[in-house]
Amino acid sequence: AITAMAADRAVLLEAFARAGLGLILLGADPLRPAQRVNPGARYAAMETFFHASQTGAAGAAMMTSTASVQVNLDAGPREGWAERVRLAHALGPTMVAVAANSPLLAGRFSGWRSARQHVWSQLDSARCGPVLGVNGDDPASDWARYALKAPVMLLHTPQVVPVTQWVPFADWADGRVLLGDRRPTEADLDYHLTTLFPPVRPRRWLEIRYLDSVPDAVWPAVVFTLVTLLDDPSAAAVATDATKPVATAWDRAAQLGLGDRRLQQAALRCVTAAAERAPAVLAESMQRLVRSVEQGRSPADDFADSAVEHGIAPAVAELAQGEM
Helix, strand or coil: CHHHHHHHHHHHHHHHHHCCCCCCCCCECCCCCCCCCCCCHHHHHHHHHHHHCCCHHHHHHHHHHECECCEEEECCCHHHHHHHHHHHHHHHHHHHHHHCCECEECCEECCCCEHHHHHHHCCCHHHHCCCCCCCCCCHHHHHHHHHHHCECCEEECCCEEECCCCCEHHHHHHCCCCECCECCCHHHHHHHHCCCCCCEEECCEEEECCCECCCCCCHHHHHHHHHHHHHCHHHHHHHHHHHHHHCCCHHHHHHHHHHCHHHHHHHHHHHHHHHCCCCHHHHHHHHHHHHHHHCCCCHHHHHHHHHHHHCHHHHHHHHHCCCC
16 A cells, blocks of 8 residues: 555656646645635535534635545454554554644644644534544444434535534434434435544544644655554554553644653654564665654654744745655
């Protein structure tokens, strides 16, 4: 998967370069204001929904100014679901700190190493918060409860229509509220699930959504680390123990990144365990990642230093030209 993605990116870089454009890997747009440009009906309806729910600014930033490297993993054997999904969540804050790469948003320093994660945290937790219940022993039931409690965002009739009042899907299903003068169908439930954005989203597989987009030099190591910590039993045991003190420190990870001592300690144990299992082709990327974690530096720190020294626009230009 890493090899294929690198090959795709090489093709895109060449095509964009011929057009006088560059591609940068950051978790949030450091220059442009958050303003919708996608003319699609779904995005226009989402914009209306966010304004109606008093999260218009965060919704606009989420839709137009944030970027992630998303990792999709098999759900694994049924008997291991609970442990696997718990660990995917527990790793979240540590990996947010490791991958934090969005210190600026819309032309300003945000005060967060991961402005992307901060933006997502400002949206309603019923739609964007973690799925797991109190103990996480039954992730399938946790996901069902989460989906039923989440408010309906859009109707697909087949036009996309925003729902501007707070209606949990359960209330629609039970007939307490009728949307479009009817109760929902199975197709409505399927569509509703596409409007839920938890950091770990079950979709018959696990969709990991909490990593910032990170530079070419380290993204292979970042995604290899996450996959290894979930797929390799001995590495998973290390990660389970290492992340216990910071398993719910989402905001702290987004704000301080690896500047937080406990997150750095957890991150160092995790990336070291992954580095011990990395193939030779990833050695350079893994070594770079381990050094950054040892120094307590997230990718955001490198871009922030460049923006301070050269200005935001020149720092972006350097990234686009492959000079950072």
